[in-house]
Amino acid sequence: MSLRDTIAAIATPPGVGGIGVIRISGPEAEGIALRLFRPSSPLEGLVSHRLHHGRIVSPETGDVLDEALVTLLKAPRSFTGEDTVELHCHGGPYVLRTVLEEILRLGARLAERGEFTKRAFLNDRLDLAQAEAVLDLINARTREGLQAAVGGLEGRLSGRIDAIRGRVIDLLAGIEAAIDFTAEDGMEPPDGGTAPLDALIDEIRTLAASYHRGKVLREGIGVVIAGRPNVGKSSLLNRLLGQRRAIVTPVPGTTRDFIEETVDIGGIPVRLTDTAGIRPPGDAVEEAGIELVWERIAGADIVLMLLDGSAELAEDDLQIIGQVREKPLLAVINKRDLPERLDVGRLKGLLPPSVPPVIRISAKYGEGLESLEEAIRSLALATPSEGDEVTISHLRHRVALEAAAEHLQLARDGMRDGIPPELTAIDLRGALEALGEITGRTTTEDILASIFANFCVGK
Ligand SMILES: Nc1nc2c(ncn2[C@@H]2O[C@H](COP(=O)(O)OP(=O)(O)OP(=O)(O)O)[C@@H](O)[C@H]2O)c(=O)[nH]1
Numbered sequence: 013m014s015l016r017d018t019i020a021a022i023a024t025p026p027g028v029g030g031i032g033v034i035r036i037s038g039p040e041a042e043g044i045a046l047r048l049f050r051p052s053s054p055l056e057g058l059v060s061h062r063l064h065h066g067r068i069v070s071p072e073t074g075d076v077l078d079e080a081l082v083t084l085l086k087a088p089r090s091f092t093g094e095d096t097v098e099l100h101c102h103g104g105p106y107v108l109r110t111v112l113e114e115i116l117r118l119g120a121r122l123a124e125r126g127e128f129t130k131r132a133f134l135n136d137r138l139d140l141a142q143a144e145a146v147l148d149l150i151n152a153r154t155r156e157g158l159q160a161a162v163g164g165l166e167g168r169l170s171g172r173i174d175a176i177r178g179r180v181i182d183l184l185a186g187i188e189a190a191i192d193f194t195a196e197d198g199m200e201p202p203d204g205g206t207a208p209l210d211a212l213i214d215e216i217r218t219l220a221a222s223y224h225r226g227k228v229l230r231e232g233i234g235v236v237i238a239g240r241p242n243v244g245k246s247s248l249l250n251r252l253l254g255q256r257r258a259i260v261t262p263v264p265g266t267t268r269d270f271i272e273e274t275v276d277i278g279g280i281p282v283r284l285t286d287t288a289g290i291r292p293p294g295d296a297v298e299e300a301g302i303e304l305v306w307e308r309i310a311g312a313d314i315v316l317m318l319l320d321g322s323a324e325l326a327e328d329d330l331q332i333i334g335q336v337r338e339k340p341l342l343a344v345i346n347k348r349d350l351p352e353r354l355d356v357g358r359l360k361g362l363l364p365p366s367v368p369p370v371i372r373i374s375a376k377y378g379e380g381l382e383s384l385e386e387a388i389r390s391l392a393l394a395t396p397s398e399g400d401e402v403t404i405s406h407l408r409h410r411v412a413l414e415a416a417a418e419h420l421q422l423a424r425d426g427m428r429d430g431i432p433p434e435l436t437a438i439d440l441r442g443a444l445e446a447l448g449e450i451t452g453r454t455t456t457e458d459i460l461a462s463i464f465a466n467f468c469v470g471k
């Protein structure tokens with residue numbers, strides 16, 4: 013990839029829409045736009061950061077291709093940091109393709125996936141963590157996911173990483189200054205001993221541990237509702253969804269196949285699966301449905317074990333509990349509007365001690381759902397909500413943070429054991445390098461390629 017050529021792509025999604033945007037970025041962007049665009053009020057050139065109305069005309073045939081609004085964003089005040097032109101055309105696939113073809117004929121090259129954002133990175137408009145946040149923002153599916161992405165784009169993670177790097181650099185400077193004086197003997201630990209290193213290691217580990225939370229907010233989790241027939245699984249799915257998606261009847265064995273829908277539960281995109289009631293199957297169809305339940309349970313992040321509070325614990329309930337004990341589990345007692353006949357003490361005795369307190373709901377009347385949603389959220393995040401704490405949401409970040417923590421740990425142990433300071437300095441430099449990978453200060457071409465390949469063309 014060269015930064016000297018000019019790239020173009022349709023930036024809006026395929027399909028028909030009110031408007032469709034074509035982006036051009038690079039040194040020829042303005043020149044190409046001027047050859048295509050006839051402003052309706054004649055003026056000299058395009059004024060940067062203004063919208064101009066006019067026509068798109070093929071320079072070759074003179075055909076008018078569209079009526080459009082065009083903006084020129086002169087470098088460096090553009091997303092990519094280069095001269096950029098955006099053509100706001102009518103949002104039809106054929107129009108857009110035709111205009112884009114003219115642009116390519118005039119010398120632009122079709123952009124690769126994520127190439128606009130990659131240029132923004134290479135031109136120092138964004139660091140790598142911010143570029144990844146652009147992708148998270150585009151893919152966000154809940155308010156929380158969106159906020160985490162916006163925080164990333166605004167540089168919250170980058171700021172945190174830079175602050176940590178700054179502290180490592182200070183330590184390194186201290187050690188390098190000491191090297192000259194301790195050439196022979198081992199080094200004395202600096203003032204404060206290894207405490208500053210311990211604090212850094214802790215902070216980095218905490219940040220690494222936020223990966224789980226970030227990933228859950230970004231990618232969501234799968235929750236499978238399981239239980240014997242007629243306990244109200246489909247009623248619960250409908251309730252959480254806010255619509256009658258699954259058939260509900262008093263006939264046990266109503267649901268045969270599984271039903272999957274995504275809902276926003278406390279900011280987490282939850283793929284919710286309603287399944288066939290588990291019992292000794294009456295026929296081949298039911299048997300096949302129940303086999304699917306076990307498969308779905310195996311793949312679930314959380315199993316929501318639903319019980320009927322108006323009936324005693326049944327043999328099928330016990331069977332199911334026995335099978336799902338190892339999964340992250342919520343025990344939910346339904347039909348709390350009816351007199352309770354279920355022996356809750358006995359139920360608790362059967363559940364592993366790690367299972368959160370049982371929740372009582374009425375799917376039919378919509379009672380107790382807030383507690384249920386809160387329980388799903390806490391279990392999914394494995395920690396209570398921590399306000400606006402910085403989170404990481406990419407495995408790449410976690411790997412780099414763990415590597416940094418490991419280097420710092422080696423440095424700390426070495427310091428404690430009085431190894432030569434040169435070696436400690438090497439460990440600290442290793443930590444700096446690992447941290448630098450997150451924001452892109454130290455990054456290889458391979459890493460760049462794999463990050464930007466996840467983008468769409470036009471971003
Ligand atoms: N009183 C009361 N009845 C409920 C409640 N939830 C569900 N029901 C009733 O229980 C019956 C079974 O409900 P479903 O939602 O179909 O149960 P299911 O677990 O999906 O059943 P299968 O698909 O057969 O496995 C229906 O008659 C529901 O109206 C509740 O909270 N209270």
Ligand SMILES: [Mg+2]
Nearest residue numbers: 245246266267
């Ligand atoms: Mg059902």
